[in-house]
Amino acid sequence: MLQSPAGFGAERKSEIMSETAVKTGMRKDAPTIPESGRMRRIVKNRAIYLMILPGFLYFLIFKYIPMSGLIIAFQDYQAYLGVTGSPWVGLKHFERLFTEPMFFTILGNTLLLFFLNLAFYFPVPIILALMLNEVRREVFKRFIQTLVYIPHFMSWVIIVSISFVMLSMDRGIINELLVMAGFEKINFLMSSDWFRPMYVLQIIWREAGWGTIIYLAAMAAIDPGLYEASRIDGASRFRQMWHITLPSIRSVIVVLLILKIGDVLELGFEHIYLLLNSMNRDVAEIFDTYVYTAGLKQGQFSFSTAVGFFKSLIGLILVMLANWLAKKAGEEGIY
Amino acid sequence: MMKKKKASTILAIVTALSVLAGCGGGSAPAATGSSTNGGQAQGEKPSEPVAISIMANLHTPEVPSDMIEKLLEEKTGTKLDIQWVPDGTYDEKVNASFATGTLPQVTYLKNAASLVNMRDAIRNGQFWEIGPLLDQYPNLSKLKPDVLKNTAVDGKIYALYREVPLSRQGIIYRKDWADKLGLSAPTNIDEFYNMLKQFKEKDPDGNGQDDTIPLTDRNDLIYGAFKTISSWLGTPNNWGEKDGKLAPEFMFPEYMETMKFFKKLHQEGLINQDFPVTSKTDQQNLFITGKSGVYIGAMGDVSSLHPKVVEVNPDAELDVQNKIEGGPKGFGIWSVPGYGSVILFPKTAIKSEEELKGVLAFMDQLMSPELGNLIYWGVEGQHHQLEEGKVVPSEDTKLTDREVKPYQAMQVGGPLTIEGFYEPKHMLPVKAKAEEMIVENNDYLIEDPSASLDSKTFNEKGVQLQEMIKDGTYRFMLGDLDEAGFQAVVDNWLKSGGQQIIDEFNVSYESSK
Numbered sequence: 001m002l003q004s005p006a007g008f009g010a011e012r013k014s015e016i017m018s019e020t021a022v023k024t025g026m027r028k029d030a031p032t033i034p035e036s037g038r039m040r041r042i043v044k045n046r047a048i049y050l051m052i053l054p055g056f057l058y059f060l061i062f063k064y065i066p067m068s069g070l071i072i073a074f075q076d077y078q079a080y081l082g083v084t085g086s087p088w089v090g091l092k093h094f095e096r097l098f099t100e101p102m103f104f105t106i107l108g109n110t111l112l113l114f115f116l117n118l119a120f121y122f123p124v125p126i127i128l129a130l131m132l133n134e135v136r137r138e139v140f141k142r143f144i145q146t147l148v149y150i151p152h153f154m155s156w157v158i159i160v161s162i163s164f165v166m167l168s169m170d171r172g173i174i175n176e177l178l179v180m181a182g183f184e185k186i187n188f189l190m191s192s193d194w195f196r197p198m199y200v201l202q203i204i205w206r207e208a209g210w211g212t213i214i215y216l217a218a219m220a221a222i223d224p225g226l227y228e229a230s231r232i233d234g235a236s237r238f239r240q241m242w243h244i245t246l247p248s249i250r251s252v253i254v255v256l257l258i259l260k261i262g263d264v265l266e267l268g269f270e271h272i273y274l275l276l277n278s279m280n281r282d283v284a285e286i287f288d289t290y291v292y293t294a295g296l297k298q299g300q301f302s303f304s305t306a307v308g309f310f311k312s313l314i315g316l317i318l319v320m321l322a323n324w325l326a327k328k329a330g331e332e333g334i335y
Numbered sequence: 336m337m338k339k340k341k342a343s344t345i346l347a348i349v350t351a352l353s354v355l356a357g358c359g360g361g362s363a364p365a366a367t368g369s370s371t372n373g374g375q376a377q378g379e380k381p382s383e384p385v386a387i388s389i390m391a392n393l394h395t396p397e398v399p400s401d402m403i404e405k406l407l408e409e410k411t412g413t414k415l416d417i418q419w420v421p422d423g424t425y426d427e428k429v430n431a432s433f434a435t436g437t438l439p440q441v442t443y444l445k446n447a448a449s450l451v452n453m454r455d456a457i458r459n460g461q462f463w464e465i466g467p468l469l470d471q472y473p474n475l476s477k478l479k480p481d482v483l484k485n486t487a488v489d490g491k492i493y494a495l496y497r498e499v500p501l502s503r504q505g506i507i508y509r510k511d512w513a514d515k516l517g518l519s520a521p522t523n524i525d526e527f528y529n530m531l532k533q534f535k536e537k538d539p540d541g542n543g544q545d546d547t548i549p550l551t552d553r554n555d556l557i558y559g560a561f562k563t564i565s566s567w568l569g570t571p572n573n574w575g576e577k578d579g580k581l582a583p584e585f586m587f588p589e590y591m592e593t594m595k596f597f598k599k600l601h602q603e604g605l606i607n608q609d610f611p612v613t614s615k616t617d618q619q620n621l622f623i624t625g626k627s628g629v630y631i632g633a634m635g636d637v638s639s640l641h642p643k644v645v646e647v648n649p650d651a652e653l654d655v656q657n658k659i660e661g662g663p664k665g666f667g668i669w670s671v672p673g674y675g676s677v678i679l680f681p682k683t684a685i686k687s688e689e690e691l692k693g694v695l696a697f698m699d700q701l702m703s704p705e706l707g708n709l710i711y712w713g714v715e716g717q718h719h720q721l722e723e724g725k726v727v728p729s730e731d732t733k734l735t736d737r738e739v740k741p742y743q744a745m746q747v748g749g750p751l752t753i754e755g756f757y758e759p760k761h762m763l764p765v766k767a768k769a770e771e772m773i774v775e776n777n778d779y780l781i782e783d784p785s786a787s788l789d790s791k792t793f794n795e796k797g798v799q800l801q802e803m804i805k806d807g808t809y810r811f812m813l814g815d816l817d818e819a820g821f822q823a824v825v826d827n828w829l830k831s832g833g834q835q836i837i838d839e840f841n842v843s844y845e846s847s848k
Binding site for chain 2: 078079082101164168169170187189190277278279281293294296297298299300301
């Protein structure tokens with residue numbers, strides 16, 4: 001898998017597919033070949049289409065069919081009446097959402113956290129991968145790689161608990177150190193100012209190592225001949241990185257960026273919910289936590305579906321925007 | 336190339352498996368459902384055991400052993416299917432099961448507030464009305480009409496209840512520290528404050544360091560210290576009467592006084608600085624490890640705290656105290672409306688009145704002295720000994736936690752309504768004192784006048800609106816807001832639907848008079 005970076009996606013894959021298709025097609029001659037070109041192709045390549053089937057079913061069953069549940073956003077859903085029996089209320093829940101006093105705070109928080117995430121977290125794996133790529137000793141490189149992956153396998157509960165113990169006002173080690181160094185204690189856990197840096201740093205700590213995988217794979221696929229040629233021309237390591245490595249993984253970066261934007265509002269419910277408290281709610285409440293309080297704690301399924309729906313719409317718009325921009329910039333995009 | 340092929344094969348297999356696994360997961364609950372129904376059908380034949388499905392609140396980290404479950408099945412001729420749900424996510428689980436129509440026949444709710452959230456569903460006929468049937472059952476008919484009335488929706492009774500003492504609130508403190516500093520049990524708010532101050536300054540643990548956190552509290556304005564201290568200062572319980580009209584507690588000056596008191600404690604370092612984000616476990620640990628000397632909450636907790644405190648510090652002594660006067664009104668303490676949790680019977684799980692009667696017959700048996708004692712105290716000789724007709728619980732709390740304690744959540748009624756319910760004989764004098772004080776509290780109760788009242792807006796937005804007040808309260812106590820700032824929060828609350836809640840509660844209040 002690591003040999004096939006995602007970024008080289010579409011083109012290369014279809015190449016491979018048609019290669020294989022030609023082979024299978026030649027080996028077996030189908031008894032009846034339908035007139036229509038498309039049908040003929042399907043029958044001819046049925047083995048390959050069959051292989052798509054599990055994935056296709058997966059998306060159909062777990063992603064598309066559940067989407068029909070969205071209609072309860074336009075109903076006053078009552079569990080005992082069911083989807084068919086609940087009364088239709090049009091856009092009532094959306095109206096309530098837009099007039100909710102918290103609405104703009106939540107929208108602002110969600111978008112701001114997303115941009116912080118993009119600005120501070122997104123480049124880190126790229127830089128880390130570039131650095132790892134320059135490590136000469138293979139053993140050492142693998143060792144570091146494994147080491148930076150490990151935090152990814154810890155749950156947010158553990159990570160937040162560790163930060164909690166370290167940042168506590170009552171004998172947290174960081175505050176003890178601050179006092180020893182002659183500073184005032186800082187109430188990290190219950191402050192609006194410290195929430196955002198804390199959130200971004202925790203993400204970087206947990207995810208940066210894991211994020212390098214795809215970049216490293218892309219770098220492994222770069223033709224060594226390019227480096228060789230540049231060395232002969234007298235390019236330094238840094239020049240090579242700038243003129244060969246980075247341009248070669250550019251399309252991977254763009255695709256990952258667009259995918260990341262697709263996750264715009266998946267800021268990590270669990271993570272934020274664990275960090276959220278009365279003192280930082282004004283900066284920490286996002287759509288996910290809001291849906292949880294309104295929907296699950298108070299059983300307002302229709303309203304929380306409407307909120308979730310709205311959130312997805314923003315995500316869709318941002319992805320389309322990013323894809324359009326990518327195409328404008330001469331990159332491939334994701335569709 | 337080979338590598339890639341291999342990888343895609345594996346991927347395909349994994350995907351196929353996950354699809355299969357998904358289907359398997361989906362069909363499992365359906366299977367249980369149908370087997371339950373099958374059981375009910377069989378139940379009509381007298382020889383077969385009646386199947387009863389139950390959802391109950393689990394207060395221990397692990398699901399209990401099925402020893403008591405087997406005994407219950409044997410004695411009642413039933414086949415039980417008990418779904419244990421951890422306390423932390425209980426309400427969410429009930430809501431989700433309700434939404435998908437998969438609530439079991441016997442549904443225990445978490446607490447009184449959960450019942451408020453269910454009112455709309457109850458009013459819409461989702462649960463069986465059981466009021467008229469209760470007389471037919473010898474034990475269920477002993478449930479107190481006053482308490483049942485508090486659980487009623489539009490005057491009709493839908494729920495059985497589990498008793499809890501009306502008010503267990505008080506303080507637990509380190510008597511050895513107080514003795515060392517020559518302090519007696521505090522009887523008013525100034526003495527209480529003085530005790531905290533002395534604990535802070537006089538190095539009660541004698542380690543030569545200024546490291547004591549006198550009061551330990553947690554992220555809970557109700558069951559933590561806040562509400563109890565607010566009672567001492569004379570704040571009403573959730574709602575109070577002001578010029579003949581009901582108003583929420585936070586619009587009373589006493590609430591402001593309580594917040595100021597906490598702000599002072601926080602500024603002077605008399606309370607753990609992180610209390611708005613401290614969990615119950617961490618809160619208790621501060622007390623157990625001797626970092627902190629005063630704990631406010633359910634006085635009965637002294638029996639579980641005592642052994643742990645003594646394990647860390649063998650010289651430690653604990654004491655309890657309830658009556659602390661804080662104002663001109665004298666001592667008062669907030670109370671719950673007579674029930675800890677209620678039990679509902681969903682129509683989605685119980686199809687006919689016949690079936691309902693079968694389930695109620697089982698609940699009736701749970702309230703019999705024999706089974707009532709069994710689920711609360713366990714088996715004699717194993718989990719407790721009888722001395723002079725009183726129960727001495729086994730000291731092996733690990734055993735009782737595993738085999739008995741979870742079943743206590745399934746209790747119907749309680750000591751006041753089950754005839755012949757064993758009284759405990761407390762080996763620990765301080766536990767006995769705590770129990771006495773809990774009874775004594777009954778003479779000083781501050782009741783919640785809104786317990787049986789109803790407001791549509793409250794049902795819809797109450798939880799979110801309450802969060803606003805909660806945030807405002809914490810921010811005031813930590814010095815983030817001043818009085819005007821808190822007033823702005825209250826104004827915002829009124830604007831966002833609070834005023835409607837006040838009006839609706841008052842209409843409901845007038846009509847219930």
